[in-house]
Amino acid sequence: MGKVVVVTSGKGGVGKTTSTAALGAALAQTGLKVVLIDFDVGLRNLDLIMGAERRVVFDLVNVTQGQAKLSQALIRDKRIDTLFLLPASQTRDKDALTEEGVASVIAPLKAKFDYVLCDSPAGIERGAQLAMRFADDAVIVTNPEVSSVRDSDRIIGLLDSKTLRAERGESVNKHILVTRYDAGRAARGEMLTIEDVLEILSTPLLGIIPESQAVLRASNLGSPVTLNEPNNAAARAYIEAARRLHGETVPMALPTDRRGFLDRLLGRKAA
Amino acid sequence: MNSVAPIQTDSAPSAQKKSIRFPARSFLAFALAPEAPLGEWLESLDRWTENSPGFFAGRPVVLDLNLLKPEVSEVGALVAELGERGIRIYAIEAHGMDFLGPDLPPLLKGARPATVEKPEAETPAQPDAAAPPKAEVLAGANTLVIDQPIRSGQSIYHPEGDVIVIGSVASGSEIIAGGSIHIYGTLRGRAFAGATGNEQARIFCRKNEAELLAVDGWYRSAEDMDSSAYGRPVQAFLEDGVIWVAAL
Numbered sequence: 001m002g003k004v005v006v007v008t009s010g011k012g013g014v015g016k017t018t019s020t021a022a023l024g025a026a027l028a029q030t031g032l033k034v035v036l037i038d039f040d041v042g043l044r045n046l047d048l049i050m051g052a053e054r055r056v057v058f059d060l061v062n063v064t065q066g067q068a069k070l071s072q073a074l075i076r077d078k079r080i081d082t083l084f085l086l087p088a089s090q091t092r093d094k095d096a097l098t099e100e101g102v103a104s105v106i107a108p109l110k111a112k113f114d115y116v117l118c119d120s121p122a123g124i125e126r127g128a129q130l131a132m133r134f135a136d137d138a139v140i141v142t143n144p145e146v147s148s149v150r151d152s153d154r155i156i157g158l159l160d161s162k163t164l165r166a167e168r169g170e171s172v173n174k175h176i177l178v179t180r181y182d183a184g185r186a187a188r189g190e191m192l193t194i195e196d197v198l199e200i201l202s203t204p205l206l207g208i209i210p211e212s213q214a215v216l217r218a219s220n221l222g223s224p225v226t227l228n229e230p231n232n233a234a235a236r237a238y239i240e241a242a243r244r245l246h247g248e249t250v251p252m253a254l255p256t257d258r259r260g261f262l263d264r265l266l267g268r269k270a271a
Numbered sequence: 272m273n274s275v276a277p278i279q280t281d282s283a284p285s286a287q288k289k290s291i292r293f294p295a296r297s298f299l300a301f302a303l304a305p306e307a308p309l310g311e312w313l314e315s316l317d318r319w320t321e322n323s324p325g326f327f328a329g330r331p332v333v334l335d336l337n338l339l340k341p342e343v344s345e346v347g348a349l350v351a352e353l354g355e356r357g358i359r360i361y362a363i364e365a366h367g368m369d370f371l372g373p374d375l376p377p378l379l380k381g382a383r384p385a386t387v388e389k390p391e392a393e394t395p396a397q398p399d400a401a402a403p404p405k406a407e408v409l410a411g412a413n414t415l416v417i418d419q420p421i422r423s424g425q426s427i428y429h430p431e432g433d434v435i436v437i438g439s440v441a442s443g444s445e446i447i448a449g450g451s452i453h454i455y456g457t458l459r460g461r462a463f464a465g466a467t468g469n470e471q472a473r474i475f476c477r478k479n480e481a482e483l484l485a486v487d488g489w490y491r492s493a494e495d496m497d498s499s500a501y502g503r504p505v506q507a508f509l510e511d512g513v514i515w516v517a518a519l
Contacts, residue, residue: 153423154424160422
């Protein structure tokens, strides 16, 4: 029986989709069977980030409404053959999803795959609540900014009350993934420190992803950063986070500002 | 906004044949008691709601007209003024008035101010709030102990006693207690102690980053708090209608 992991945040633009793709690819690279589900019905992006946008025929809504079989809608990744994508519908909205429909998709995927990664839409409404509904684990993506942290706190409250696990009296295993961490700005006190974030959210840390141009480059190429530039600092951080999610103990280091003297002089960004 | 009155709705079982049950409900409602001059009072209400937007949303509010003593013809305009501010009046309390008109909220008779000694059984349902974390009520002391952090958006409502939180209270959450509030963590949200009319109630926290501290309806927002009280262990209490925030 596989594990259902929701990647969520409350706030938009913090890196949920990017992190779903990067973590999913990193897990699949170790040979695990992974499926990514895009829950952002109406504003789908995961297909673009995964470079599968030209191969979408059927989507999540088609499957939940019985217009297509699950096997018809799943898209196998061209680079890793244990990685699959179930895209969202772009022409519908979140009301097209029902709890029964989502349950009917999650159950067979859970039986077949090691990991079912649910890419949640932003917000706390129906779409986000359905994405987290069946989760065993949750990755809460947070930027080290006050607005993002407060929204994450709100989402943690929902994970503790609105998920199936919470209603059964169990709890969802929650992990914080700090993204867009800028060591230079943190040193200058321009953003929250990791200690602040963890103190406010009182939830264990899964990883710290440094701010990196490589993430943006990978997104635009339609390839998760963990595949596109596996030696980049952000990619390494995602690979380590994926190993921690799978239960390994991997020591965590705070990303440091590793720019050389010349880079500083020229104002070049570490990437 | 200074006190809260419970409304006692009595059941009215009258039909003889097929009996329809009218189970009684008693719940707590906030009472708004406007004072003259009305313009000034509305202004101060606006200032208050500006600090606590959405405070009245979905909450039962009783309009207490015993201070203002308006003419019957003026009541409609006042109810409309409050309606514009998103405050929906459930009932009107006014001695000496018998009938207000069919389009106005009903007159309330026999309501009593709530006190903390009164062990009311039911807490009103809170539709918007996320389910409160698992908590245990200590028998006798009527204390609510919460051993999880209070997350943003959660609202803890415990009208009959103290609330103890072992953990932090997030920005954008609130605790409303009939008695005192004790927080063994950082208070970043809003705390309303003595909300059912107990001016002796206090708020204690290990680290104060509160958005708002209130006792018995009197409040102090973060903006009016001395910066020396920020980030420190503090207690807040009421004295002569002023909320004092003192280091512990």
